[in-house]
Amino acid sequence: MTLAKHWKYNNGEDIVVSNLKGLAHSNPAVRLIPSEKIIFNPNSDTTQKVTLISGGGAGHEPLHAGFVGENLLDAAVSGSIFASPSTKQIMAAVKTKSDKKKGTVIIVKNYTGDILHFGLVAEKAKAEGYNVELVIVADDVAVGREQNKMVGRRGLAGTAIVHKILGSAVNDKTADLKSIAELGRVVNDNLVTISASLDRTSVPGRTAQEIEFTAEDEIEVGLGIHNEPGHRVKPSPSIDELVNDLFKKLLSPKDEERHYVDFDLEKDDYVLLINNLGGTSSLELYTVTEHIVRLLPFSKKPKRILISDFVTSLSAPGFSITFLNLSNISKSDVKFSESQILEFLDTPTNAPGWKPKSYTSEEWEQDIDYVESPLKDKSVVTSSLKVDADAFERSLKHSLNKLLKAEPKITHYDTIVGDGDCGETLAAGANAILSELKKNGEFKKKLSDPVATLATITELVEDSMGGTSGGIYSIYLTSLLQNFQNFDELTVKTFGEAAYIALYDGLFKYTRARVGGRTLVDTLQPFVDTLKNSNNLEEAVKAAKDGCDNTKSLEAKFGRASYVDSSKFKDEEGGVPDPGAVGLLALIEGFTETSPQ
Structure with a gap:
C-alpha cells in the first residue's frame, strides 16, 4: 500500500489555521480567532440561551468548526491533527461566547486527551x-467492555447527532442548562456506531512507514477515527455480508461485550445516520446506503436517514453506521418528546458542515414509490425484410465474442490515451446483447427480421453503454435502423447504401469527427465509403483495418484523447491505435468472418 499524496504547503504553515481561515472566507456568518483556532458565531445571543461549545483534534472535518452556525454550535475549538486543543484554547472559547447566567454545555468526544483538557477547563470556568x-459522546460499539474498562467507548459519528439536537434544543424557550445537558446525555446513551474501511488514512507530514495500511482484499471493521486499528477481515466480504455483520455488532443482544443499547426491532422508532469517513465517493456512499436500507432488520422504516461526511478521518475510504433509538429517549425523564427531537434534527442551519436537507415530518412519513418508465410499453418495430436467423445469430455471437476477447487490449490502449473505460463500455454492450440471446425469448424470435433485430440491439446498446462510445453507437444504429426500412430486400448493395446514409445524414450531424481525427470514425468511414462504392465486403473490411491501423500515427482531434500529450501515443511499439477504432474493427471483422458452426 502506498501513502496517499498531500499538497505541499508553505514551509512552517499551520495547516489547521489555514483550514479555519479558508472556512471563514467562505462563511460570512462566523468569525475566527486564529491564535486560538476558534471559530464562533457572533450573531448568536448567548445571553438569551444556553451556549453550546465543542471541539477536538483536526482531521475530522466538517466536525467541529463546520458545525458552527444557527441552530448548531456557538463556538468550536480545534487542536492539531488528531490532537486535543489546549486548555488555553478551550478557555478562550468559553470566554468568547459563554454567559455566566445562562450557562454553557461543552460537548466532547470520549478520548483521553479531550476529556482531560475540556474537563479541566470546565472546572476552571466554574471556579470563575x-x-x-x-x-x-461515547457511541462506539467496536470497543468491548472488557477490552477497555478504563476509557470506555469512543466518540464517533454520533457526535454530529448530539450537536444538531442540542444546537436546536437550546433555542426552546423552556430549555435551561440542566435540561440541555440531560438531553445530550440521554441522546448519547441511545447511540450506537460502528465503522468499516478499505484502508487507513494518510496524514499530512507523516511517511508511509509510520502508518500501518490495510492489505489488498482486506477491510477493517471497528477502526477508530485517528487510525486506531480495527478487526481485519480477509478476504473482503461483499457489501451485503459486511452490512449484515455491522448490524449484528450494532444491535444483537447476544453480544454482551458490545450490547450497549436495547432496540426492539419490531416496535422502536429510530434515526439512521450514514457517515463518510472522508474518502468514499458520493456514488459509492449512496450505493452503500441502498444496501443498508434494504437490509435493515427493523420492522419500521427509519424516522430520518441522514447521509453525509459528518465526522471524518481525513481521507479514510470507509463509512460508519449510527442508530439513535428514539423510543428509548421518549421513555426517559427528559422534557423533550420524540416529535421535538425530530424537529431539532429538521431545523435548518447555516452551518456549512451540516449538509442534510430539511424536510417536514409529513414528507418523511411518505413511502418511496419507484415510478415505471414511460418507455415501458413501446411498439415493436418490424419489417418484411428476411434473413437466415441461424446464420445471423452465429455471425452476431462471433462478432461480440471477438470484441470481448479484444477488450483487455482495448482497455490497455485507453488507459494510455484516454480514461480507461472504452473497453469496459464496449464489453457492457456486447454482454447485454449476448445475455438477451441466451434468454431464448422474444429477441430470438426476431432474428429473421433484421429491422426488428436491429431495433432490439439499439435498445440494449442505449441501456448498457454510456459515455461517448455509447452515444455514437446508439445514434448510428438508430439511423441505420430507419434506413433499413426504406428497402424491400437486404443485400450487400442495399446494406451499403443504408450504412452510407446513416453515417452522412445521421451520425455526422451530431459529431465533427471524420477520418484523420483518431476516433472510431477512422474505422467506420472507410468501411462505409468502400462498401458503398464497391459493393465488395472484403474490400470494405480491408479499408476499415487500414483506417484503424493509421490511427497509430495520428494526432487526436476529438474526445478525451485530444487532451492527452501526443507523446503517449508512441508508448507502445509501433504506436498506440485508437481504442474505439480497434473495438469497432473487432465487431466488423467478427461479423464478416466465417462463423464457427
Whole structure:
C-alpha cells in the first residue's frame, strides 16, 4: 500500500489555521480567532440561551468548526491533527461566547486527551463563576467492555447527532442548562456506531512507514477515527455480508461485550445516520446506503436517514453506521418528546458542515414509490425484410465474442490515451446483447427480421453503454435502423447504401469527427465509403483495418484523447491505435468472418 499524496504547503504553515481561515472566507456568518483556532458565531445571543461549545483534534472535518452556525454550535475549538486543543484554547472559547447566567454545555468526544483538557477547563470556568456542564459522546460499539474498562467507548459519528439536537434544543424557550445537558446525555446513551474501511488514512507530514495500511482484499471493521486499528477481515466480504455483520455488532443482544443499547426491532422508532469517513465517493456512499436500507432488520422504516461526511478521518475510504433509538429517549425523564427531537434534527442551519436537507415530518412519513418508465410499453418495430436467423445469430455471437476477447487490449490502449473505460463500455454492450440471446425469448424470435433485430440491439446498446462510445453507437444504429426500412430486400448493395446514409445524414450531424481525427470514425468511414462504392465486403473490411491501423500515427482531434500529450501515443511499439477504432474493427471483422458452426 502506498501513502496517499498531500499538497505541499508553505514551509512552517499551520495547516489547521489555514483550514479555519479558508472556512471563514467562505462563511460570512462566523468569525475566527486564529491564535486560538476558534471559530464562533457572533450573531448568536448567548445571553438569551444556553451556549453550546465543542471541539477536538483536526482531521475530522466538517466536525467541529463546520458545525458552527444557527441552530448548531456557538463556538468550536480545534487542536492539531488528531490532537486535543489546549486548555488555553478551550478557555478562550468559553470566554468568547459563554454567559455566566445562562450557562454553557461543552460537548466532547470520549478520548483521553479531550476529556482531560475540556474537563479541566470546565472546572476552571466554574471556579470563575461560569455555569458549565460537560456532555461526553461515547457511541462506539467496536470497543468491548472488557477490552477497555478504563476509557470506555469512543466518540464517533454520533457526535454530529448530539450537536444538531442540542444546537436546536437550546433555542426552546423552556430549555435551561440542566435540561440541555440531560438531553445530550440521554441522546448519547441511545447511540450506537460502528465503522468499516478499505484502508487507513494518510496524514499530512507523516511517511508511509509510520502508518500501518490495510492489505489488498482486506477491510477493517471497528477502526477508530485517528487510525486506531480495527478487526481485519480477509478476504473482503461483499457489501451485503459486511452490512449484515455491522448490524449484528450494532444491535444483537447476544453480544454482551458490545450490547450497549436495547432496540426492539419490531416496535422502536429510530434515526439512521450514514457517515463518510472522508474518502468514499458520493456514488459509492449512496450505493452503500441502498444496501443498508434494504437490509435493515427493523420492522419500521427509519424516522430520518441522514447521509453525509459528518465526522471524518481525513481521507479514510470507509463509512460508519449510527442508530439513535428514539423510543428509548421518549421513555426517559427528559422534557423533550420524540416529535421535538425530530424537529431539532429538521431545523435548518447555516452551518456549512451540516449538509442534510430539511424536510417536514409529513414528507418523511411518505413511502418511496419507484415510478415505471414511460418507455415501458413501446411498439415493436418490424419489417418484411428476411434473413437466415441461424446464420445471423452465429455471425452476431462471433462478432461480440471477438470484441470481448479484444477488450483487455482495448482497455490497455485507453488507459494510455484516454480514461480507461472504452473497453469496459464496449464489453457492457456486447454482454447485454449476448445475455438477451441466451434468454431464448422474444429477441430470438426476431432474428429473421433484421429491422426488428436491429431495433432490439439499439435498445440494449442505449441501456448498457454510456459515455461517448455509447452515444455514437446508439445514434448510428438508430439511423441505420430507419434506413433499413426504406428497402424491400437486404443485400450487400442495399446494406451499403443504408450504412452510407446513416453515417452522412445521421451520425455526422451530431459529431465533427471524420477520418484523420483518431476516433472510431477512422474505422467506420472507410468501411462505409468502400462498401458503398464497391459493393465488395472484403474490400470494405480491408479499408476499415487500414483506417484503424493509421490511427497509430495520428494526432487526436476529438474526445478525451485530444487532451492527452501526443507523446503517449508512441508508448507502445509501433504506436498506440485508437481504442474505439480497434473495438469497432473487432465487431466488423467478427461479423464478416466465417462463423464457427
